[in-house]
Amino acid sequence: MELGGCEALREVLSDRQVILLAATAAEAEPLLAALLSPQTHVVATKTVYLGELGLREPGSPAAAPTGSAGSRAVPVALAISGCDKANAAHILTCLLQAMAPSTPRLVLQVGIAGAFLCPGPRLGAGIGDVVVATREAYSDTGSSSPEGWYSAADLGLPIARVRGAELAGAFPLDEALVRAAATAIEATTWPGARPAVLVGPFVTASRATGRRDEAEALALRWGALAESMEGAAAAHVCALYGAPFLEVRGVSNLVTDRDRESWQVERAIAVAGRAALAVVAALDRLLLDGPRLDRG
Secondary structure: OEEOOHHHHHHHHOOOOEEEEEOOHHHHHHHHHHEEEEEEEEEOOEEEEEEEEEEEOOOOOOOOOOOOOOEEEEEEEEEEOOOOHHHHHHHHHHHHHHHOOEOOOEEEEEEEEEEEOOOOOOOOOOOOOEEEEEEEEEOOOEEOOOOOOEEHHHHOOOOOEEOOEEOOOEEEOOHHHHHHHHHHHHHOOOOOOOOOEEEEEEEEOOOOOOOHHHHHHHHHHHOOOEEEOOHHHHHHHHHHHOOOEEEEEEEEEEEOOOOHHHOOHHHHHHHHHHHHHHHHHOHHHOOOOOOOOEOO
């Protein structure tokens, strides 16, 4: 079904509890495979699938069918945004504007990420691990100078003003929500080796980091665990609309001197998808129970 704009989505989105965002069809595939009776809509070339995820809550019998005790069907919208910040912000704005003044119970960004090497006592993520963002930031919004980097905050740039405070391109996520999501991911059943689940700050940039010296500078500047090309844009839009936001990714590569042959994209997509399904299955435990909040 071809749709021309945000308003055309209003009726079909009215009962969606979760918006799932993925940059590419490959990253969306594990979620689409789990979607019951998906309906396809297109908004300005971007594909949005509407359907239900039939999920078992932690501790329920493995064979529990949808609708039985221990299982639930969660109405979701799964959007494939395209890569980079503008694409993520565009489709998410369309979806949230169509749902306004209500918001979904959760917006969940899913996909792959690069993990920064973390020298010293802090533990870094490895390829195939799951990472959950505690904060998102635009790492390329600001200015370089002979004296060093000036962030949006340093320059006083107006990026996002929420509840009277300028966020300056850095978006903290709800700590309790992040902890609950990480716990749900750790509790899920994994085929084969269980990935580590790490939480920490993420950064977002249009240019992927492919040099070790640049990676070390970014990790030091932002305290970053992982980087992607979309996360801060989604966090930004959710902050403006007052929508609860989580970002869950699988690590496909280490952020160092670029070596594309060492990347394990399929493995990262698989763990990210399974982690995302675990989060949605535990929705009622993520401090989001009750009616959807009005935008304020």
